[in-house]
Amino acid sequence: MSDATIFARATGAGRAAITILRVSGPKAGPILEAIAGRLPPPRLASLRTLRHGTDVLDHAVVLWLPGPRSYTGEDGFELHLHAGPAIEHDVADALVTLGARPAEPGEFTRRAFTHGRIDLLQAEAIADLIEAETSAQRRQALTQGDGALSRLYDDWAQRLRTILAHQEALIDFPDEDLPPEVEARLLTGIADLRAQMDAHLNDGHRGELVRRGISIVIAGAPNAGKSSLLNVLAGRDAAIVTDRAGTTRDAISVTLDLGGQRAVITDTAGLRETEDAIEAEGIRRAMFHVKQADLVVHLYTEPDRPAPLADVPVEDVLTVCNKTDLHPAPDGVLGISATTGAGLGALQAELAIRVTRLTHSAGAAPLTRARHRAGITEARDALAEAERAAWPELRGEALRVAMRALGRLTGAVGVEDLLEAVFGSFCIGK
Ligand code: GDP
Ligand code: ZN
Structure with missing residues (x-):
C-alpha cells in the first residue's frame, strides 16, 4: 500500500457555489497546519484563511478528520473552497508543493477498504449508490452499504469455520476419542448451510434486476x-x-x-x-x-x-x-x-x-452482482461436494474451498486480482 497523501475534488464539475477538496494520508495534518494554521478541533467546521506562504488563497471552511475514524481510516481533511478555477488551481498547487498528489479513481474508497473501514461488498455499494437513478436502487445500495450482505456472508463464514474445526478434530483424533454424533452434526450443519445458499441464489435475480x-x-x-x-x-x-x-x-x-x-x-x-x-x-x-x-x-x-x-x-x-x-x-x-x-x-x-x-424482497438482503452469484454458487457447489466426500480429508478440502469463496466476496482473502475491477469503475474523488 502506498503511503502517499492524496487529494481530489469531491464536488462535481461546472459552476457551483463551493468546491470541496478532500485530502487523505499521513501528511494531512502537517499540510493542513501549513495552509490553515493550527489544527482545528476534529470533525468540526472552522472558518480559516488559507495561505501558501504569504499568498492568501481563500477564506474557507476547514474540516480536520483524523484517522482512524475517517472515511479512509487515515488522517484527512476537507477544504470547502469558494468555487472558482483560480482558487482550485492554486490550492492544488499548494497541496502538491507540500507533498500531496492527485488521487486516482476510487483511491479514497480503496484506502477505506485496505484499512478495514469497509469490506468489498460495501465498496461496491458505494459505487451503486453514486450510480443509483431510482429510489429502489438507492435503498438497495444503502442496505448493502450498511453491511446487510456482509453480515450474512460473515455469518456463513463463521459457521463454516466451526464446521471445519470439528472436521479437523475428526481427522486428527481417531473416532474412538469423539462421540459418533459429531460427524452427524457436522453433516447436518453443511446441509443446512447449503440449503440457505440455495435459497439465497434462488431469488429470481431480484437484487441484480x-x-x-x-x-x-x-x-x-x-x-x-x-x-x-x-x-x-x-x-x-x-x-x-x-x-x-x-x-x-x-x-x-x-x-x-x-x-x-x-x-x-x-x-x-x-x-x-x-x-x-x-x-x-x-x-x-x-x-x-x-x-x-x-x-x-x-x-x-x-x-x-x-x-x-x-x-x-x-x-x-x-x-x-x-x-x-x-x-x-x-x-x-x-x-x-x-x-x-x-x-x-x-x-x-x-x-x-x-x-x-x-x-419484491421477502427477507434478507439480496445479492446484487454476477460476482456475488458466482461466489455463492462456488461455495454452494463446494458444500455439496463436502456432503458427498468419501474421505474426511476430501471433505475438509471442499469446506476450505467454500470458505475461500465466501472470503473473496467480502474481500477478506485473496482479492488482489479483483481490486482493479472494483475500484477502477469509481470516479476520481471517491
Ligand atoms: P409499430 O409498427 O408497431 O411500431 O407501430 P407504430 O407505432 O409505427 O404505429 C403504426 C401506425 O398506427 C401509425 O400510423 C400510428 O400513428 C398508428 N397508431 C398507433 N397507435 C394508435 C392508436 O392508439 N390509435 C390509432 N388510431 N392509431 C394508432
Ligand atoms: Zn415500430
Whole structure:
C-alpha cells in the first residue's frame, strides 16, 4: 500500500457555489497546519484563511478528520473552497508543493477498504449508490452499504469455520476419542448451510434486476403501435412511427422510472413473416430481445388476435390491446390508445405492479452482482461436494474451498486480482 497523501475534488464539475477538496494520508495534518494554521478541533467546521506562504488563497471552511475514524481510516481533511478555477488551481498547487498528489479513481474508497473501514461488498455499494437513478436502487445500495450482505456472508463464514474445526478434530483424533454424533452434526450443519445458499441464489435475480433495471420489451405485429407506445411511455419521440409496416428494423430502448424501479423499455421490429432480408434480421433480433426480457408487453389491435409468443412463459407476458379509439378491447384485456392516451395510466400502474413483484424482497438482503452469484454458487457447489466426500480429508478440502469463496466476496482473502475491477469503475474523488 502506498503511503502517499492524496487529494481530489469531491464536488462535481461546472459552476457551483463551493468546491470541496478532500485530502487523505499521513501528511494531512502537517499540510493542513501549513495552509490553515493550527489544527482545528476534529470533525468540526472552522472558518480559516488559507495561505501558501504569504499568498492568501481563500477564506474557507476547514474540516480536520483524523484517522482512524475517517472515511479512509487515515488522517484527512476537507477544504470547502469558494468555487472558482483560480482558487482550485492554486490550492492544488499548494497541496502538491507540500507533498500531496492527485488521487486516482476510487483511491479514497480503496484506502477505506485496505484499512478495514469497509469490506468489498460495501465498496461496491458505494459505487451503486453514486450510480443509483431510482429510489429502489438507492435503498438497495444503502442496505448493502450498511453491511446487510456482509453480515450474512460473515455469518456463513463463521459457521463454516466451526464446521471445519470439528472436521479437523475428526481427522486428527481417531473416532474412538469423539462421540459418533459429531460427524452427524457436522453433516447436518453443511446441509443446512447449503440449503440457505440455495435459497439465497434462488431469488429470481431480484437484487441484480434492481441494480441493472428491469428489461421490458414491447413485441407484436407490425403496425400494432409498438413505437407509438414506446414514445408515449418515454414522453418523447424516441422511436420512429410510420404507417408503413416493418419500419423499426432494430431495437430502440428508453430508461424509465416505474414506481421507483429502473426499467429499460425496448421497442422491437414487428413480428411477422417477411421476404425482406433487412426486416427479417430485425425480426430475428426482436425475438432475441423478447427471450432476454424480464417482461414482455405483447401489443395487438382488434380484431387481429395474436398467437402466443413462442418460448416465453405466459406469466412474463402482459397482453395489451392498442387503438381502442378504433376498436374496443375485449373483456379482461388491458386496452390503451397510444394516440389518445386512454388507458396509459392503467398500463403504467400494471407495469409498476409487475416490476415490483419481480423485485419484491421477502427477507434478507439480496445479492446484487454476477460476482456475488458466482461466489455463492462456488461455495454452494463446494458444500455439496463436502456432503458427498468419501474421505474426511476430501471433505475438509471442499469446506476450505467454500470458505475461500465466501472470503473473496467480502474481500477478506485473496482479492488482489479483483481490486482493479472494483475500484477502477469509481470516479476520481471517491
Ligand atoms: P409499430 O409498427 O408497431 O411500431 O407501430 P407504430 O407505432 O409505427 O404505429 C403504426 C401506425 O398506427 C401509425 O400510423 C400510428 O400513428 C398508428 N397508431 C398507433 N397507435 C394508435 C392508436 O392508439 N390509435 C390509432 N388510431 N392509431 C394508432
Ligand atoms: Zn415500430
